[in-house]
Amino acid sequence: MAEREHPGNGKEAFIERSSEEIRQDIAKEKDEISQKVDQIGERIKESLDWREYVKGSPYWAMGAAAGLGYLASRVLKRRTTPMERIMGAIAGEVQNSLGGLVAGAAGPGLIKVTLLGIATKAAAGWIRNAASTEAAGGGGPQPQTGRGSIVSQGMDTQPVVNINP
Known part of the structure; x- marks a missing residue:
């Protein structure tokens, strides 16, 4: 880059800088920019850190956690x-x-x-x-068959009505 000088006699003179000075200026600006980016990154990190919010207002954090827990329990409740x-x-x-x-x-x-x-x-x-x-489809109670029962396996399970008095 060129710097402008305004001498007292009204002439403008351009003074050229050496390439080494330009490299030093670029390196200096690069360091300043990287420092500013790091500072911005730290600020963002601090603003997104939930621990800082909890330290600042623990009662609000507990209330928010309780509310979220309640909502989650209502959504995930088993019927x-x-x-x-x-x-x-x-x-x-x-x-x-x-x-x-x-x-x-x-x-x-x-x-x-x-x-x-x-x-x-x-x-x-x-x-x-x-x-x-x-409820699984068994219907009603089944007549007992086998040893000690009055219904044999080969007999009809319909009730017998005796009409003779």
């Missing part, structure tokens, strides 16, 4: 099936009916309540299995 609602109602009724027994259980009564709880759990499992097999 209960009708069978689960029915079983939940049955379990609630059984628990309410056994509430007095559990409250009064102490000493030898504790064994009684424990055995009653095991029996209740087994009965609830049996009901759940029976309901799920019937």
